Amino acid sequence: MEISMNVNGDDVTREVEPRTLLVHFIRDHLGLTGTHWGCDTSNCGTCVVWVDNEPVKSCTTLAAMTGGHEVRTVEGMEVDGVLDPVQEGFIQFHGLQCGFCTPGMMLTARALLDRNPNPTDAEIREAISGQICRCTGYATIVRSIQWAAAKEQETPVEVSAS
Amino acid sequence: MQVPAPFEYERATSVDHAIALMERLGGEARLVAGGHSLLPMMKLRLATPEYLIDINDLSTELGYIRIENGEVRIGAMTRHRELLESDDLAAVLPIFRDAEKVIADPVVRNRGTLGGSLCQADPSEDLSAVCDAVGALCVIRTKSGERVVSMHDFHRGPYETAVADGEMLTEVRIPIRPGSGSAYHKVERRAGDWAVASAGAAVTMDGATIADGRVGLCAVGPNLTNVEPISAALRGQTPSEELYATVGQIAADNASPATDTRGTAAYKTHLAKELTIRSLRKAVARATGQD
Numbered sequence: 001m002e003i004s005m006n007v008n009g010d011d012v013t014r015e016v017e018p019r020t021l022l023v024h025f026i027r028d029h030l031g032l033t034g035t036h037w038g039c040d041t042s043n044c045g046t047c048v049v050w051v052d053n054e055p056v057k058s059c060t061t062l063a064a065m066t067g068g069h070e071v072r073t074v075e076g077m078e079v080d081g082v083l084d085p086v087q088e089g090f091i092q093f094h095g096l097q098c099g100f101c102t103p104g105m106m107l108t109a110r111a112l113l114d115r116n117p118n119p120t121d122a123e124i125r126e127a128i129s130g131q132i133c134r135c136t137g138y139a140t141i142v143r144s145i146q147w148a149a150a151k152e153q154e155t156p157v158e159v160s161a162s
Numbered sequence: 163m164q165v166p167a168p169f170e171y172e173r174a175t176s177v178d179h180a181i182a183l184m185e186r187l188g189g190e191a192r193l194v195a196g197g198h199s200l201l202p203m204m205k206l207r208l209a210t211p212e213y214l215i216d217i218n219d220l221s222t223e224l225g226y227i228r229i230e231n232g233e234v235r236i237g238a239m240t241r242h243r244e245l246l247e248s249d250d251l252a253a254v255l256p257i258f259r260d261a262e263k264v265i266a267d268p269v270v271r272n273r274g275t276l277g278g279s280l281c282q283a284d285p286s287e288d289l290s291a292v293c294d295a296v297g298a299l300c301v302i303r304t305k306s307g308e309r310v311v312s313m314h315d316f317h318r319g320p321y322e323t324a325v326a327d328g329e330m331l332t333e334v335r336i337p338i339r340p341g342s343g344s345a346y347h348k349v350e351r352r353a354g355d356w357a358v359a360s361a362g363a364a365v366t367m368d369g370a371t372i373a374d375g376r377v378g379l380c381a382v383g384p385n386l387t388n389v390e391p392i393s394a395a396l397r398g399q400t401p402s403e404e405l406y407a408t409v410g411q412i413a414a415d416n417a418s419p420a421t422d423t424r425g426t427a428a429y430k431t432h433l434a435k436e437l438t439i440r441s442l443r444k445a446v447a448r449a450t451g452q453d
Contacts, residue, residue: 001171018171018214019204024163040164040205042198042270043354054272060201061273064171065194065216108269129353130267 003067007032008076018064022056023047025063026073034074034103038132045131048104049073055108057130074103077110085148086110095144097135104131109145118149166204173216177224177332180217181305184328187213193330194218195239196273198266199282217330224277224332227251234336238277242266245276255296255336256448257344257362261288264346267354277331280313285320285386286356288348291378293334294387295362296344300324301333308332317387339374342366343449347437351424357381358424359433361413363441365396367449372396377409377442382434383418391416392438401446406439413438 004013007030014029026035026049035058038046042060049058050072077084086109089095096102105128112119112127119127124142133141172187174180184191190212194200203209217224217239224239227248234255236245245251246262265288266274279289280300290313293300298313302325313334316324325331348360359382365375375396379386391412399405419430447453 017168019166019168021165021201024165041202045267045269048269055269056273057198057269060198060270062171062194062197062201062214062216064173065197065218067173127268130269 001064003064005066005068006070008072016063018062020063022049022051022058022061022063022066022071025066026058026071029063032073032075036100036103038100043130043132044101045104045108045128046101048107048131050107050111053111053114055104055111072107074106077106084110085151086113086145088151089144089146089148090141092147093140093144095136095141101131101133101135105133105141109141109148112145113149113152117152119145121146164205166201167207167210169204169211170213171216172213173219175219177220177303177330180215180220180330181303181328183213183215184330185305187215189327191215193281195275195278196241197278198270198274199278199284199287229254229338232338234338236276236334236336238275238280238331238333240276242271242274242276242279243268246271254338255344257292257296257346257364257445260344260346261292261348261360261362264288264348264350264357264360270354276334280316280334281323281325281331283317283319283321283323285384286381288346288357288360288362288380290317290387291360291362291380292346293336295364295376295378296336297364297376299335300331301335302329303332304329310335314388317385320384339366341368341373341449343445343447343453345441345444345448347441347444349433349437356424359417359419359430359437361434361437361441363438363445365401365442365445365449367446371398371400372446373398375442375445377413377438379413379417379434379438381419381424382430383416386416389413389416396442401442406442409442410435410439 036046038044042057047058048055192211221239224237226237228235252259293313300316344364346362349358360380362378377392414435417434419427421427
């Protein structure tokens with residue numbers, strides 16, 4: 001079947017099998033390998049992308065179900081060479097070691113800050129509770145997100161939604 | 163790589179269209195809403211539908227929480243996140259927010275739906291026990307009209323509901339009773355996991371006595387979305403710690419959990435008792451304005 005959707009601002013159309021999962025569509029059909037494919041059971045959250053501005057687990061979503069919708073992947077976080085403050089935060093506070101969970105973590109963090117610009121530590125931990133990091137122990141991820149929140153509070157950063 | 167077996171994909175644009183598609187495609191067609199129960203089963207080849215009918219375009223038609231005329235009406239496509247975040251729902255039926263806080267994780271809650279959860283009828287799924295405890299009615303749309311069944315009759319057992327081929331759950335209706343309270347308690351190994359055990363309770367008070375009380379359990383055996391002997395034991399009684407202990411023991415006696423990676427049968431039986439006590443205590447406190 002033919003499906004069309006908007007990915008990071010670009011309209012794409014591809015021929016796929018109906019059973020193609022969104023994570024494989026993004027990685028294998030579009031070549032956007034920033035989205036990682038992890039546990040395959042909607043537990044680990046490294047495959048998180050946005051569908052219509054909400055984080056979803058792309059290993060448990062059919063590409064066909066996303067037809068006609070807007071998808072944003074980690075590649076869509078940087079705009080015109082400027083990193084999203086969440087990305088900067090992960091650099092500043094070492095929010096990653098191996099980097100495998102990072103794309104999902106950052107997209108979930110971005111969605112959190114869009115809804116709640118000044119989250120508490122507990123709210124950040126709740127927001128990323130569907131994602132697993134086996135390196136950092138989460139403390140540096142929480143600090144990275146806090147850094148991004150603080151930066152945006154001082155100097156508003158224009159962040160594209162799609 | 164886990165990928166579903168091949169199937170054909172259709173997208174429904176209305177409830178009537180979904181019913182017509184099921185009629186045309188027959189018994190090998192399945193509806194998919196959020197997909198967070200069905201797709202994992204398809205990836206494991208535990209479910210192999212020939213046709214998948216995507217009803218996500220119905221999220222406007224069937225995504226709502228309406229509180230009017232003494233009842234709550236919730237559309238089947240209402241997502242977990244909407245159930246969690248609705249202050250109006252939490253005000254009249256706090257059991258929903260209690261449960262939704264601990265259903266899966268925030269990202270999964272963005273997709274999963276009330277109707278999908280109830281139709282999956284997993285014995286470890288929380289909302290069947292919640293809906294049975296509060297005496298919900300389920301509206302099932304058929305080709306010729308609709309029928310309404312109680313949640314207790316809707317949930318027939320593990321992975322089995324009153325929804326027949328060619329039919330679909332469209333709405334859940336819950337009566338709002340004055341002097342009522344409800345609560346849900348769950349123990350899980352880690353954030354977002356299935357329950358080791360959980361219990362939901364709802365009570366309606368008549369002055370100082372319990373006019374009606376219901377407790378539903380999950381993950382400790384089949385067909386426990388309402389433990390009927392508990393309702394009999396609560397009726398007409400004055401709330402007390404002794405009463406809660408008695409009722410907790412009834413919950414434990416009716417539980418038949420299996421030992422697995424989430425815990426031993428003995429531990430889960432203990433949880434059935436303790437979580438029943440806690441949720442009843444909380445439901446009564448809420449009903450009597452002491453929470």
